[in-house]
Structures are given as C-alpha cells and as structure tokens.
Amino acid sequence: MPIAEQHTSSEAAQTSSDKSWHGIVLQTLKRNEISLVPYVPDRVLTPLIKNLHADPFFTTFATAREEEAVGIVSGAWMGGRRGAVLMQTSGFATLANVLASLAVPYQIPLIMFVSERGTLGEFNYGQSLVCRTMRPVLDSLALEHHTITRLDELEFIADRSIKQAVTTQAPVALILNPLLTGGKVFDK
Amino acid sequence: MDTDARNTKVMNRFDVTSRLIAKLEREEAVIGGIGNTNFDLWAAGHRPQNFYMLGSMGLAFPIALGVALAQPDRRVFALEGDGSLLMQLGALSTIAALKPKNLIMIVMDNGIYQITGAQPTPAANVADIVAIATGSGLANSAWAADEEDFERLVEEAMSASEPSLIAVRIDDKPGVGATRRDPVQIRERFMHGLGVREPL
Ligand SMILES: Cc1ncc(C[n+]2csc(CCOP(=O)(O)OP(=O)(O)O)c2C)c(N)n1
Numbered sequence: 001m002p003i004a005e006q007h008t009s010s011e012a013a014q015t016s017s018d019k020s021w022h023g024i025v026l027q028t029l030k031r032n033e034i035s036l037v038p039y040v041p042d043r044v045l046t047p048l049i050k051n052l053h054a055d056p057f058f059t060t061f062a063t064a065r066e067e068e069a070v071g072i073v074s075g076a077w078m079g080g081r082r083g084a085v086l087m088q089t090s091g092f093a094t095l096a097n098v099l100a101s102l103a104v105p106y107q108i109p110l111i112m113f114v115s116e117r118g119t120l121g122e123f124n125y126g127q128s129l130v131c132r133t134m135r136p137v138l139d140s141l142a143l144e145h146h147t148i149t150r151l152d153e154l155e156f157i158a159d160r161s162i163k164q165a166v167t168t169q170a171p172v173a174l175i176l177n178p179l180l181t182g183g184k185v186f187d188k
Numbered sequence: 189m190d191t192d193a194r195n196t197k198v199m200n201r202f203d204v205t206s207r208l209i210a211k212l213e214r215e216e217a218v219i220g221g222i223g224n225t226n227f228d229l230w231a232a233g234h235r236p237q238n239f240y241m242l243g244s245m246g247l248a249f250p251i252a253l254g255v256a257l258a259q260p261d262r263r264v265f266a267l268e269g270d271g272s273l274l275m276q277l278g279a280l281s282t283i284a285a286l287k288p289k290n291l292i293m294i295v296m297d298n299g300i301y302q303i304t305g306a307q308p309t310p311a312a313n314v315a316d317i318v319a320i321a322t323g324s325g326l327a328n329s330a331w332a333a334d335e336e337d338f339e340r341l342v343e344e345a346m347s348a349s350e351p352s353l354i355a356v357r358i359d360d361k362p363g364v365g366a367t368r369r370d371p372v373q374i375r376e377r378f379m380h381g382l383g384v385r386e387p388l
Contacts, residue, residue, distance in 0.1 A: 036257060038282075059257065061286060064278020071247035071279075075219070075254025078239065078375060079262075080384040083254070101243020105371040176235075 007114065021154055022048035025113065028158045029084060030057055030165075034111065036076050036083035038062070040091050042115040042130055044181045054183050065100040066091035074108045082166070083144035084111040089118050089131045092173070096137050103171045104141055110171035116147070120178040123186040134175070144172045149179035194355045197334040201230040201296050202364045204338055204356050205267065208294070209233060211342055217255050217382060221248035221268040223303040224363035225296055229267060231365025236381025240367045240374050246275030249283060249293050256288040259382060263290050263346060270297040270317060271309045279322060283351055283378065284325025290346040293326075293353040298360055306360055317355045329353035 017091065018027060025048055030038065037060040039045065052060040063069040066087045073083030092114050102112040117124075118131025138145045146157050158174055165172040168185050177183075205228045212218070217237045220226025225248070226240040239255075241248060247326055252266035283291060299312035311317075321329035328350050332338035338356060345352035367374075379385045
C-alpha cells in the first residue's frame with residue numbers, strides 16, 4: 001500500500017477509492033472537464049489508467065510517444081476540448097522540443113502528470129539520471145511545476161494548477177512523487 | 189506496393205495543396221506540418237481554419253487527431269512531409285486504433301529533407317509510405333497516381349467512414365511562401381476559425 005494511503009487510512013473513509021491519490025486525480029480531471037487523456041504508461045500510474053478506461057466520461061488511450069500525446073491534447077485544446085497527458089519521468093525527458101516549439105510559444109495550457117521515477121529508492125541508475133534532467137528543463141522554460149508529496153495537498157494543487165494553466169494559457173507539470181504514490185521499489 | 193509508388197506521377201506540393209484548398213467548402217480544418225508543408229498551405233491562401241506548425245517536427249497528424257477528436261463533425265486535414273512523418277510513425281497506429289473518420293492525412297513524399305538541404309531520408313529508396321500506413325492499421329491509404337486521382341481521393345475521403353491517408357509523390361521544389369511566424373496569433377486565429385472563441 002502506498003505510504004500516503006497508509007498515513008491517512010485512519011482518518012479517511014477506507015472504502016472510498018476516491019480518497020486514494022488516483023481517485024483524487026480522476027475526480028479533479030472530471031471536475032475540470034478534462035476528458036481526453038492520452039498516456040505512455042508507468043507502473044505507478046496503472047490504477048489511474050485502469051479507472052480512466054473504466055469511466056465513459058474519459059477518452060483515454062496509449063500513444064507511441066509522449067510528444068505525440070502532447071500534439072494530440074494541443075490540437076484538442078484548439079478544437080475546444082480539454083486534455084491531460086500522463087507519463088513517467090523518462091517520458092518527460094523526451095519533451096523539451098515540443099514544449100519549446102509548440103506548447104510554450106503557442107500558449108497552450110498543456111497539463112502534464114508525471115509519475116516520478118529516479119528518486120527515493122530508485123534501483124535503476126539510468127532512471128535516477130533521467131530524473132535529474134526534468135526540473136532543469138522545466139525551469140529553463142520557466143514552466144510552472146509542482147512536486148506533490150502529500151495526499152492532503154493533492155486536490156488543492158491539482159485543481160488550482162489546472163485552473164491556472166487554463167486561465168493563463170500556460171503549461172503545467174504535476175509531478176507525482178513516491179511519497180504520494182508509493183513509487184516503484186526493487187521487490188515490486 | 190513499390191510498383192504503386194513508382195507508377196505515380198511526380199507532382200508539386202504547392203499545386204496539390206492549392207487543389208485541396210479549392211475543394212474545401214465546409215470550413216474544414218487544415219494542419220500544415222513544419223517547413224515547406226505549411227509554407228505552401230500559407231501560400232495557397234490563408235483561411236481561418238488553417239494551423240501552421242513552426243516546430244514540433246512530426247506532429248501534424250497528432251495535432252490534427254486532437255482537433256478531430258474535439259470536433260467530430262468537422263473534417264480535419266493534415267499535411268505532412270515524408271521526413272517529418274518518419275519521426276512519428278507510431279502516430280499512424282494510434283490513429284488506426286481510434287478510427288476518427290473525420291481525419292484525412294496527406295503525405296508529401298519527396299524522399300528528401302528539402303528544407304534543410306535536400307538530404308535523402310533514410311526511407312527514400314527502401315520504404316513505401318502507403319505500405320507503412322497500411323501495415324500500421326490504416327487500411328484506407330493510397331498513392332495518388334496524378335493530380336486528378338488526388339482530387340478524387342480527397343473527395344472519397346470527405347465521406348469516408350474511417351480515417352484516410354493519401355500519399356503524393358512530389359518534386360524537390362521548396363515551398364513558395366513563408367508563413368508569418370507569429371505562433372500566438374496563428375493559434376488564436378485558428379481557434380476563432382474553429383468557432384471555439386470569439387475575437388476580443
Ligand atoms: C526534431 C527536429 N529535428 C530536426 C529538425 C530540422 N528540420 C526542420 S524541417 C526538416 C525536414 C523536414 O522534412 P520533410 O518533412 O520531409 O519536409 P521537406 O523539407 O522535404 O518539405 C528538418 C530535418 C527539426 N526542426 N526538428
């Protein structure tokens with residue numbers, strides 16, 4: 001069980017999956033009318049992806065590359081439909097070009113959820129190195145980003161960040177830290 | 189498949205683009221890929237439903253897919269160079285899986301990266317774009333034999349019940365115009381053209 005869920009299990013209604021990190025993300029997407037959710041999967045994102053597929057409100061599907069997913073939600077935004085992209089840290093590392101040549105200059109409110117690999121118990125050296133490239137790339141483009149570590153802050157950060165992205169027409173990256181999701185450890 | 193490609197006439201990007209634009213009567217969206225592809229779209233005459241890519245090489249089809257998913261009642265065309273498409277071949281399968289029937293993909297195949305100095309692409313002498321598209325799940329893919337055939341394929345695609353891909357063999361000429369490189373205005377005008385927003 002993810003650490004964050006263990007911490008809150010006594011206070012929160014245990015039966016409601018809405019109080020899990022992925023339940024909160026799903027509900028926040030829905031409340032903000034984000035219905036198009038392409039992704040390249042990550043193990044940690046599995047329950048979120050599964051529940052998005054199960055909910056007819058969402059059009060959710062895998063793409064071959066993360067930048068493809070960014071292109072899709074950018075086109076959808078211009079056509080009047082909101083989307084968000086789900087990916088892993090290594091997927092984010094493929095996006096510098098599309099961020100700098102599409103999302104930022106065209107002022108597209110690209111909403112990204114990044115499952116953070118490479119920290120807090122990473123067992124793959126390559127993943128830990130890729131992870132170190134993420135925040136410098138975000139900072140170099142002055143992109144808004146938040147690292148979410150606590151379940152009790154997730155809804156506030158996600159909801160406010162989505163609204164800010166839309167109203168300021170600027171991309172945002174919401175980084176889902178292992179403290180929130182439990183992450184992926186060697187014996188899993 | 190190879191024979192199909194070899195038997196096609198070598199056409200011209202600007203001419204083919206102009207023929208496409210002349211056929212549009214229902215505010216169809218058109219996404220122009222990086223470089224020459226959107227330069228010729230611009231040169232064919234600006235329309236509010238045109239979107240011009242100034243970067244993000246290879247994303248003309250994904251961007252068009254997004255528009256097509258957002259507006260299923262509007263036909264959406266995407267113009268892409270062969271070199272650009274090679275960067276994002278996986279997108280063909282994504283489109284095949286989703287089957288948006290309002291999406292029409294046009295590939296301008298000159299076998300080269302014209303705009304960067306006309307270097308041959310790795311696919312130039314070995315791969316067939318229509319075979320790749322068909323193999324990616326896009327059954328409704330064809331080479332245009334000549335200009336007339338191109339126009340016929342466009343007409344067919346406009347009432348097709350699945351996504352269409354039309355590949356056009358073109359010469360090595362550069363684009364004839366140059367898009368005004370104002371990304372915010374391009375995006376905003378496009379959104380007005382699609383009826384998503386009103387001007388201030
Ligand atoms: C990721 C990336 N790599 C390389 C480039 C440089 N570049 C810009 S356009 C282009 C060639 C495009 O070729 P194609 O799509 O076949 O169109 P053509 O120039 O032949 O009309 C290249 C290599 C780029 N903009 N982005």
